[in-house]
Amino acid sequence: MKQDTMRKNTNRRGPSVVLLVVLLTMIALPFLLPLIPFAEDALGKGTDDGARRATEEIAPTFEPWMESLWAPSDSDAERFLFSVQATLGAVGLYWAIHALRRRAEVVS
Amino acid sequence: MLAASGAFLFALTALKLPSVTGSSSHPAGTALGVSLLGPLAMPALSTLVLVFQALLLAHGGLSTLGANVFSLGIAGPLAMWTVYSLMRRSGFRWELACGVAAVVGNLATYLMTSFQLALAFPDVSSGFWGAFVKFAGIFFVTQIPIAIVEGAFTVMVLRNLAPVLKHWRLEGARA
Numbered sequence: 140m141k142q143d144t145m146r147k148n149t150n151r152r153g154p155s156v157v158l159l160v161v162l163l164t165m166i167a168l169p170f171l172l173p174l175i176p177f178a179e180d181a182l183g184k185g186t187d188d189g190a191r192r193a194t195e196e197i198a199p200t201f202e203p204w205m206e207s208l209w210a211p212s213d214s215d216a217e218r219f220l221f222s223v224q225a226t227l228g229a230v231g232l233y234w235a236i237h238a239l240r241r242r243a244e245v246v247s
Numbered sequence: 248m249l250a251a252s253g254a255f256l257f258a259l260t261a262l263k264l265p266s267v268t269g270s271s272s273h274p275a276g277t278a279l280g281v282s283l284l285g286p287l288a289m290p291a292l293s294t295l296v297l298v299f300q301a302l303l304l305a306h307g308g309l310s311t312l313g314a315n316v317f318s319l320g321i322a323g324p325l326a327m328w329t330v331y332s333l334m335r336r337s338g339f340r341w342e343l344a345c346g347v348a349a350v351v352g353n354l355a356t357y358l359m360t361s362f363q364l365a366l367a368f369p370d371v372s373s374g375f376w377g378a379f380v381k382f383a384g385i386f387f388v389t390q391i392p393i394a395i396v397e398g399a400f401t402v403m404v405l406r407n408l409a410p411v412l413k414h415w416r417l418e419g420a421r422a
């Protein structure tokens with residue numbers, strides 16, 4: 140009985156396992172998605188690119204005001220950088236939830 | 248709360264998700280911040296993320312930063328907040344209100360993007376509204392399933408924060 144109570148308290152301290160799995164999946168997603176045929180096709184047809192094409196149809200003479208100072212060399216590099224961003228966000232989110240839950244436990 | 252909201256926005260805007268329409272797009276990621284901090288916090292958080300993406304990923308861009316901050320950090324969060332407030336006043340559970348608000352906020356963000364693009368590039372024959380329908384058609388249908396996934400994920404994160412929310416003094420997603 141006492142052990143059950145302790146286990147419940149331990150579980151209550153951290154974020155749920157489901158959330159952890161979702162966050163880990165989120166980190167791996169930029170590399171996993173291209174392996175799925177449907178997803179690979181869809182990733183190649185982003186709405187951003189669709190909007191750019193529509194813009195070119197509407198205003199064929201339009202020239203952007205400025206070019207990017209720097210851009211990822213290829214799609215793999217871009218995927219890696221987006222994965223880095225997702226990792227930083229996912230780790231930060233997990234840490235923040237964990238810290239907030241521990242603080243709430245101390246307060247109560 | 249600020250760290251959680253920022254990290255949530257940071258993580259979600261990095262994801263390019265395939266949709267049922269055969270194309271892909273990004274979640275908005277502002278729903279958690281709006282639920283926890285309110286819509287006024289979102290322009291600053293959105294600016295940070297958009298500057299990071301513009302400088303390090305060549306995504307978005309500095310010359311369009313203002314337009315992107317307006318759609319992601321102002322229009323979407325305001326729509327989200329309005330829906331959340333109305334649903335809570337009507338007696339809906341906070342989970343449902345936050346979930347629906349996240350979906351609406353995501354779609355509102357991309358509708359505002361379509362509005363901005365149509366203003367900048369009105370169609371030669373059909374004018375502003377023709378261009379708006381064209382851009383909204385590109386974004387909107389693709390965005391619907393992604394918005395639903397974002398709504399569900401937002402509620403999952405908020406449920407993990409439920410023990411914290413009862414101590415949270417600001418008008419947010421109180422459990």
